[in-house]
Amino acid sequence: MSTDNLLKPGSIKSDLKLSKQIIQSDVSTFQENFNCSHFKFSHNLAGHPLFEIPRLVDLANTILSQGRTDKIQSYTSRVPIQQKWNHRPGINEITEAIAHIEESDSWVMLEDVQVDPEYAALLNQIITELEDLIGKPLRQEMTWLGAYIFIASPNSITPYHIDSELNFLFQIQGEKDMSLFNQNDRSILSEEEIEKFYIGDLNVANYREENQSKASVYHLEPGKGVHHPILAPHWAKNGNNVSVALSVLFYLRPYDLKARVYQVNSYLRKLGFKPTPPGKSALRDRIKIFALGLLCDRRPKSKFAILRSGILRVKSIERRLNQFIKKISIFSNG
Ligand SMILES: [Fe+2]
Known part of the structure; x- marks a missing residue:
């Protein structure tokens, strides 16, 4: 399933049953804050069969069977917030890690899950809803679109970093505290850091303890989500439970x-x-x-x-x- 197909509604063939409206939020929150400020929203994906662990193991096997080994990444949990983003263990134990996520002390990311038509249908509906909420035909400006799923053992940390994508993160199972910072505050993220990031230094953003008080900390539980504008620095600490989250990510021209x-x-x-x-x-x-x-x-x-x-x-x-x-x-x- 290519990105091109996802940008053309009606091209995805799937019998997946989804509720009529996944995202529940007021239009003004989306229209006023989209890609400017982070904000919280509600959704009804918690408990959906697509995010149960056995289904996620099948999904990982589908991705691996297509030879897309670069689309699954696994990180060691319980790392310092300052740990850089490029630690990548092998993939052999990944499906095992997901199947035993409760005790495997792992953090697994499945990228571009829209290769499976059921996840493609879900992604397509979410984009349609976002276009309605934001009041803009986003697909016209999209140059890349993908859905990632994050599966993490209890108490995992997602280290501090910045991303080049816009992100709508849907917390589906477990809880986490997400610290999000203002991407326009140059005492947090300097022009030089952004320049270096865009020429390829993906680990350029440095966590500074003294800036933590400037973060908005969102407590995410199943049924809640948070929007990240492009470059908004963030880190997350999971609660004492397995966490499953979906990220809808895209580039705009x-x-x-x-x-x-x-x-x-x-x-x-x-x-x-x-x-x-x-x-x-x-x-x-x-x-x-x-x-x-x-x-x-x-x-x-x-x-x-x-x-x-x-x-x-x-x-x-x-x-x-x-x-x-x-x-x-x-x-x-x-
Ligand atoms: Fe991120």
Whole structure:
């Protein structure tokens, strides 16, 4: 099931029974806060058969049987909040870890679960509801869409990090406390950190204890959810029970372009300039977006390529240029 199919309602074939309305919230909360501020909402996915552990084991096996081993990640639980995001054990024990999640002391993430048509139907309905709540045809601006499921042993910690996606997180089983920070507060997340993040340093965001008082801490229980704007720093601590949560994640075209401004700014900063942050000068933003756009894939084939194809070409040009300068200097000194 490709993202393209998900962006065309009516293309998904599934007999899955879903309630008429999954998300319960007032329209004004969604319209006023969408991708600006984090906010809590209610839903009725708690107890749904799609999120029972045996069904999730089947789902993991489906993903693995399709050879998509990169779509399942597992992390060690009970780690410090400061632990970086790139610790990746092997996948052999993953289905075992899910089946015995209560005592396996694990944290498992199943990515792009819409490869299974039942989860695709669920994702499709959620997007339709979000479009109604937000009052915008989101699919027109989406460049990537995916549903991830997080399964965690009691008391697991999700370390502090930032994401490039918009996120609607649905808590389905168990409880957690989610600390979410304001992505626009530069005492929490600096321009330089965002620039480095967009050129590939995914672990750039550093947790600082003194900023914890600036977080909004959402207590999530089954039937509750929270919206994360793009780049909103967050970390989570699960309660004394198994946690199952669904994340509906997507990219929107205007924010892909904003990422390009950050990427160009990162290079300008390296050259000794003090770059203008995005949003301060429409003309400068347009020039940066255009310039980097010349190096971006016209039709990116992956989530990674949507944000990073242009900057990868810049890095490759930079590498070759450095090699050329090195050779010239050896020749001139020889
Ligand atoms: Fe996250």
